[in-house]
Amino acid sequence: MTTDTPTGPGNARNGNTTPRGFVGVPRVSDDDPKQTKKDFTSDQEVRWCPGCGDYAVLAAVQGFLPDLGLRRENIVFVSGIGCSSRFPYYLDTYGMHSIHGRAPAIATGLATSREDLSVWVITGDGDALSIGGNHLIHAMRRNVNLTILLFNNKIYGLTKGQYSPTSDVGSVTKSTPVGSVDHPFNPVSLALGAEATFVARTMDSDRAHLTTVLRAAAEHRGTSLVEIYQNCPIFNDGAFQLLKDRDEKEARVLSLVHGEPVRSGAEHVVVRGADGALSVAPESEAAPGSVLIHDAGTGDPSTAFALSRIDDGSMTHIPMGIFRSVDRPTYDDQVRAQVEGARSGAGGPADDDDLAALLRGGDTWTVG
């Protein structure tokens, strides 16, 4: 924790202009024609099922990408395998639809070797947390400058309906006819455990929240992990309905706003008990000073982690928003700095004479 310095989501900008996540990435100049959603929409027909939550996320991303002010050719979307991983085909940026689970590794190689790119990873609950779990946690602990969108629909959609690592215990699916016994991952808890520097949760159907969170994630320098609750209308329809239903969500959704009390719309707040544990209580019954004021920028991730555990799996109280946003030197910046340091320390890039010296090494002899 010691190297994490607090920033808070409002502090992701370096001065007034360039968000730190975009430093090094060429920007559109004022002389260029204004970028539009159309510029970011490819000529490919979108082929998700009718009613899929992916449409909403795609629309949101296409909607705010023009506002980031980045040159389109310097944006790359890398995905794995799964329904959501078709995402890059529909964006007119550079993209790679890679193989199952490996997008974070491929994106790490790309982001590290190219400071001038804004690199995004599109993944799902099976892709990121099952077959690709290893790459995901290592990308986060390294803090590579990547924005990872984890579409969580709690089901395997593309393979037609098997349970996933986020499916609830007891889920009856094609491969678990009498209910699954696997204990699920909580992606936010996992990300916080891996010491990701930006961790958030949002909802496919809430365009405004989605846009705000994704934009903050992109502007963050380091690995941003955004869990997007996403509905699969075919194999797991209504998985998040309790959080969307007008009558239910008021009481169930806890809004995470930096510097504000963590509260639901139904006048419940998160309080810290005498033992330090977090719980949800009616605002009227909360002891003075016990209400948790959200601090996404605190270096210690334990409160964020406790928030991520506040629901027991019943979706009674689900925090939505930015759990954590802190600064830590990024992997790619440091790797590049070592290479640059070695070069400048030796008087610049190697020329033919330097190479010849390298080939000779220390111990040579001459014949003839």
Next chain:
Amino acid sequence: MSSKPLQKLDRVVIRFAGDSGDGMQLTGDRFTSETAALGNDLSTLPNFPAEIRAPAGTLPGVSSFQLHFADHDVLTPGDHPDVLVAMNPAALKANLPDLPRGSTIIVNTDEFTKRNLSKVGYQASPVEDGSLESWHVHEIALTSITVEALADFGLTRKEKERAKNMLALGLLSWMYSRPLEGTEAFLRAKFARAPEILEANLTALRAGFHYGETTEDFAVRFEVAPATMPPGTYRTITGNAAMALGLVTAAHRTGLPLVLGSYPITPASDILHTLSGMKRYGVTTLQAEDEIAAVGMALGASFGGALGVTSTSGPGLALKAETIGLGVSTELPLVILDIQRGGPSTGLPTKTEQSDLLQAIHGRNGESPVAVIAPQSPSDCFDIALEAVRIATTYRTPVIVLSDGYLANGSEPWRVPSVADLPELDVEFATGPNDTDDAGEPVFHPFLRDPQTLARPWAVPGTAGLEHRIGGIEKADVTGHISYDPDNHDRMTRLRQGKIDGIADTIPDLEVEDPSGDARVLVLGWGSTYGPIAAAARLVRATGVSVARAHLRHLNPFPRNLGDVLRAYDHVVVPEMNLGQLALLLRGTYLVDVQSHTAVRGLPFPAADLAEVLHKAVAQTLEGVR
């Protein structure tokens, strides 16, 4: 100068053997450097256990280093040592079977204690019970002489004993008239911060040298004259070091940044270590979380326009298979170094084998052709790295390089090439539209191929107007859009295969070495068997028997003339350190029967054994038996 008579030899094979902790690899390395500096040609064979420190004094803990040096060109580390330095009973017992009778054994008698003898099953000391009568045995108390020589040092006994390898090195340096200056300089650098340890090692080294001069045990010194080698600047180099230098050189020549994604694995890790120290040359090394991530990082870097490389051994190649397939599908340059070792599974991590050939060529799902090439000697790893980069960048394809533990750790003199004489490696990125659409507007088609090479354009992110998406799903010819069309898949599969097959247009014909011109038997090898096979052919020819020899560096595609070469001989022998993988390919590709001669002992073929196989094959062919 020495007062003892000097005897000239044309070649010597020395093996240093001891416990894993006795410093035998270092001793061997230093003797190699001294020998190289004298201008002998040489070849080395380090042989060590996978355990870092196996129990002391046991057979599994024996580590050895063999060096063959001569006044003529050397092809192998030698079949049998002329001299064995055995630092303990285990080292003697493990290596005695390789020692021809009449050869020399130097034993460290201090270690021949009852306890150490019983550890390896000796009832009585072989030095005393007459069982070594057929060898020239020098019994030397290496440990106690070392301790005595260091009597004035304020070091513990254990620290003093540790310098015994330097005493042995000093003695052998005297025996074979090697200078000590190089090793002295090496020690000064190594122990710059520990002056007393430095002095102790220098003292032990010199004490060993003087011991040879003064003791009556050694009546003569030997001398091996320098070999005749082409003029130039030379250094010794291991295969792994040469591979790393080749990659850096290729990156320099192409102007591309080199990005190595790697996960530590024996015997490939030294490539990662070496390249991680070459940042100054624009080299980025990423130690990944696993083998799959390592190749993924390399491929991601290649997508971004860098030279993506991953280094591994057989188990890692298996893990990388799916990502290499993605490289085939996305048609991006990618270099995969497989430093082969004994398999299957974990197998023999520190021993050599050539058993990944079929994995390299076929070990992926679907029709997934890649180029496969193999170096034939430690220094050839430099040239093969340049060739790998040439093929990968020209054809936008993964290239698998099959080195192995023998080449990786073995060393030989290398004439350092002049940078100006190295092959040109030009890489062009796509910069603008390459086609027109139906309306006649300029467009960029990421899978519109170069008509000569069938390579697709390398359009890297950051290039305005060329935004496109690639992936592992089948792509429509030319446009690169997702396509499930049956005819398109058939066409794309054949195009990818045709692209790899077409590499043969740019590789040299297979050369056959047949000095007499009348050979009826051809011996054909690939990869690291070059030295043993060439040495065997030389042995056979020395008896007046003709045999032709050829060696493949390109395994996929094969050189264009390979079929003609095979059919030009009555009989073809293919020695391999596997159970006949190249033989299977040759039979399947050319309908030519070949005699597959195989061994998987974790060690290179002894040249004499191969010579016997060739003699038999020639005799039977001439008799018409076959």
